Amino acid sequence: MSEMDDLDPRWQDAMKGLSARHAPTSAQTERFVAAVMARLEPRPSPWLEAARSLLQPRWLVPALGVGLASVFLAIGRQADTLDMEVLVGAASAPSELVLPAEPARPLMAPEAP
């Protein structure tokens, strides 16, 4: 990067001065450390951490997407090769007709008391 892109030295110095301006004293740092340590919870189990780190890589979600898509494509291809006649035959096969035991009796008649 060329020097043309650098800040004016006056402002560079002022920016560097900011860190000194906000620098904590050692007593403030000790108080801060104590406050952080008081808020610490037990660390999650190594198993959970391992599972979480497995989900971390950026390629995982797209890879899962591609994997799922290929599964659906494979199922789709398989469905094309199904014997349509079998399907049609199965759908139009006459179902078993169940007749009432007493045809004269109305189907929905209430039971006699």
Add this chain to the structure above:
Amino acid sequence: MSEPRSDLDLVAGARAGRRDDFAELVRRHHPAILGLCVSMLGDREEADDAAQEAFLKAYRSLGRFQGDSAFSTWVYRIASNHCLDRLRKRAREKSDSLEALLEAGGDAAEAALGQAPSGAQALEDAELVERALSALPPDYRLILVLRETQGLDYRELTQALDCSLDAVKTRLKRARRQLEQNLRHLLGGSNV
């Protein structure tokens, strides 16, 4: 006298459950992380809270620290994201308020720069820079603070900001340009 332990060694100790090792890491990096948070958030108390949250997040995520970057860069990244989240939340809350409606014509930059007193040149440079920084968009503020105040090099910036070297250079250039514009404005148009 024994050599001070490396950050990586302390991280390994903290991972193994040695809390004192983590306390030492916090002790070492507190000034830098607090400096970043104050420069980003402006308010010392909020910055202190944000810095604590950043270290707590770091502790919870120690298992994910691969050691590809320095521990300091990794914590910078966590703290940067945390500060940006807080600024976004602050902006959302502000945009929900009546104040935002009244300010709809202007913007935060105008508000911050408008506070400059007439004798702005009498202000100390650090104060001027702080005011000019606070008027920058958060991502410009962040990269300038990391580079100019915290002294990160370009490689560390790519790691802390999770972006390419070209993106770092471009953003830095624009941020510097806008900071100088803000400073010119604060100085009433005199040469910067």
